[in-house]
Amino acid sequence: MTTGSFAEFILHHDIIGFHEQPLTLKSGRKSHFYVNWRKASNDAYLLDTLTDFIADYIEREKLPCDTLYGVPEGASKTAVITAFKLAKRAKHFAEDSHIIAMGRAKPKPHGDPKDRFFIGAPRGKTLVLEDTVTTGLSLFQCLDQLLESGVDVHGVLSLTDRSEVRDDGLTAAEYLKKHYHGKIAYYPLSRAPELLKKAVQQRNPNDSLVSVLASELGISVQELRGQS
Template identity: 30%
Template sequence: MSNPAAADPTLAREFVKFSLEAGVLRFGEFRTKAGRLSPYFFNSALFDDGAKLQRLGEFYGRRLIASGLGFDMLFGPAYKGITLAAASAVELARLGRNVPFAYNRKEAKDHGEGGVVVGAPLRGRTVIVDDVITDGASKRESVDLIRREGATPVAVLIALDRMERGGTDDALSAGSAVTEFERTYAIPVIAIATLTDMLDYLDSAADPALATHRAAVARYRERYGV
């Protein structure tokens, strides 16, 4: 399954540049949760002040509008997705699309309003907003929750598609975490930028020190990517 609309290369390039300037995207040697030694690291938790969050919301809102996807509301999976959905909703309102948003608790609340869903009631065509898809677990939980509430998940909106396969080195999955999720749920994943966009940015980097990381990222993709 492909995205509802092809990614905007200009928007993707702007986002890679912004992520580097914000210190969210870094190059070097980083041990991943899967135990792999990655030549880059994307840590969305470092979008950690008002100016960065406002700019990040602009990218999410612009990408979602550009997709042409029909949607009625946003959902942010706890915990990172909560802030991302809120920032996206603010930007969409600025762009003239004022839509409700909701998020979930990790544990059900047994007093007050109770339940696990906070914010607007889940209704209609719902976009799940998060940073990346690693193993897809939180997104699967979100899909199940949204459907239980009677709404329809229509897409997952993420910042970066790592285009990386799961599994061990001798038993890698056929597709990436994103393509496996799309295949399983028949729900498109819309990314602001992808690993391909990152490589394209490094190809044209004016900073020689930055450009030197291109070969390591390309080798990593050849081994683990799609």
């Protein structure tokens, strides 16, 4: 699957869409468009297609990835299945060659420190997977916890970046670069503004909704409709 066909996968399965009435996002913000990867992650067939694409992308781009780790809990399932596929593809696949890592949403109050935060602790060069990035709050909390645990985080892979400006005036990508001093690379597989343009042009919603969506994105109605 190419980047273009990945966008078509998102549109075809209504992973991105819009509403007349605003929705409250996990970040607490309100928006007239949504990006919801739950349908794909809950359907075995779609999840198989999605994880193939992620694994192909990691291999094609030669991303440093000894461990793929999903942000708890939304991206955990997708990361585990993708990590298993990557391990199976490896020439050196054998006992103890790869770790299937998972994080706990809440740390255990007792036990081995490695088991308190993880069900299988990451090892080696670690790539963190997030499904949708808005302000990045969950992502950055996850990164801080990984770094405090001594995990060697090399990059972040997001399925969709909403490309929104946070309250501090930065996008999540800009905050990632600034806060972690450029040491953690960022790989968004899709961006909401580009996806919304395609969705609007395919589905042709009414003018009032297009105007609201254009205002959210900070672009003109003509640009959103592909008329500029």
